[in-house]
Amino acid sequence: MIRKRPITLTVNGSTYARDIEPRRLLTDFLREDLGLTGTHVGCEHGVCGACTVLLDGNSARACLCLAVQADGRDVTTVEGMGEIGALSLLQEKFRKHHALQCGFCTPGMLATAHEILNDAAPLTDAEIREALSGNLCRCTGYEHIVRAVSEALSERLGGAATGSAPNAG
Amino acid sequence: MASHRGEAKLIAGGQSLMPMLNFRLLDPALLVDISRLPDLAQITASGRGITVGAGVCHHALMRSPELAERLPIINHTMQYVAHMAIRNRGTIGGSLAHGDPAAELPLLAVLLDADIHITGPAGDRTARAEDFFLAPLTTDLSEDEILTAVTFPNLAAGSGWGFEEIARRTGDFALAGAGAVLTLHHGVIADVRLAMMGVDETPRRLPAIEAMLLGRAWDAGVRASAVRQVREQVNPMSDLQASADYRRHLAGVVAGRALDTAWAKGHMP
Structure with missing residues (x-):
């Protein structure tokens, strides 16, 4: 023992x-x-x-x-990171952009995305993909995750959200 | 360590050791956690070069202003090491002591003629990086020794450098990688180092090609000859990721590109 x-x-x-x-x-x-x-x-x-x-x-x-x-x-x-009724910025964006399907990868994705937001450096979508490359998702094809992180990052950096679909949310 | 000889392992970030423990490939009786030793977390600049404590994580190497000023090839190359969460925990000492033949830090140590500082019951000693890596996952470190720091000598003023690797996905171990450093004099190569990873049992320099390049300009003919010789001189293995022939091909590709970049940077003021 x-x-x-x-x-x-x-x-x-x-x-x-x-x-x-x-x-x-x-x-x-x-x-x-x-x-x-x-x-x-x-x-x-x-x-x-x-x-x-x-x-x-x-x-x-x-x-x-x-x-x-x-x-x-x-x-x-x-x-x-947040709770039902009081989602974090990232969770809100994941919901809005349908950035999860089965949800298995989501807690890890959110943790990685938190560090991206905390670094507070502007990133291109390609750079966001690279920063998320250590988190595997088998459902979404990543496209919506990148959109969610990108929009959360632009809001965190104080810019207006860009590229979001007008009818989303 | 001495009392558990052969049964003890050091752990810092654990990014190589923990997977081996989880797979039950290793079952050490004793783990000694050195991740909170403050002396191992220092990056110190001296006249000769930069000394990096064994406990410095990859993320800190990537962001180090001392390295950015004198050895930016190290900052640059760290982006290829695994992923953000791994770089936050994994350390330079762990990567060197683990000795993966496809890992970036062992390649950088060999390319940059680093000195590896080691402490054990017999006292302190220093190993040349070129002599430190003996076989895949096997180094010159004995069971009761600790790798404490690495000294990277300064590059000559005006050196150009390049690092290239090809992996199946971002952050995966490289199928082949190359680092090059050179200086120019009157438009020709006055000094050059070329090191390869992932295409042999250990990271290694290619001294015959280095010698061939001296006194030459990096033109299309020299490039073609260097790429051909790289493919002749490496000794890659086949595995599930890639065949030996494909790795041999990639070795030429990455060596050519690393030297392209080093040559271009060497011309910058």
Whole structure:
């Protein structure tokens, strides 16, 4: 039996203290110990991006992080990004542009897109595609995801939303 | 590390090690997390070059003003390393110690004649990058040693550089990649380095081609000859991603393009 280690971390603004095995992945800790099942587990080796969360504000693969490595850190999962009736800017744009179908990739897409918005640099659609390239989606063909992120980014940068369909939303 | 010899692994960003643990390819009895050692997170400029602590992540390399001023090939090349979330966590020390033959940082270390600083029970030592990579995923680092930092020597003033790789998708490991650095004197190549990745057991320089290019102008004839020789001198493998012949072809393509860029940049004031 491996000795458990105490960790204390902030997840979506709440502080949690738990004793966990050092081998526990952050994905399993979030989903099974904290019951936050919005973080999805796809490939478990860093390729698909479904488990992407924000670690101290920067995107990170939760499947490639041991929960003990998140000790003292600030984690944001999709549950901390907005809620029904109070969607985040990105969630609102994903809804408006139909940027999700099955929704499996969406929590990871949102985490990556959060970092894109936080960087606050103007990006072309090609650059947005490149920034999202670590998150796989098998439904949408990406087109609508790029539109959603692009519009959220232009609003964040203070410009008027460009290129949105007049009848959308 | 010493008391668990052979059973211990260092972990920092874990972007190479964690997949191997998740696949149960490795089951170390002890993991030592070095990701919070502040001394490993420094980028220091000196007269000789830039020393990068082993714990510096790819994202920090990409944005480093010290590197942008003296070794912009490193900032530029980091955009090819995996994806944003991986670059936020993965470290230069981890990438070098992992020693993937298709990875960008091992190639840069070999191309730029980096010194790799290592600490262990026997004290400190420095390995030349060219001697450090022994085989795929195998380096000169012994089980009780830590890679602490890497020193990249300054480039000569006016150096031109280029890096090119071809991968099946953005962020995938390269099927073939090449880096080139050169200086010009009176319109001909006075000094040149050419390194390849993904087309041999380790990243490696091509000294015969470097020697052939000295004193030449990079014209169409020299280019064709260099590309042909690159294809003769690399030793790629076939796998699910690409056949050896296709990789051999790509090796010539990327080497030619990297040298095109280096030659063009070498002419800039």
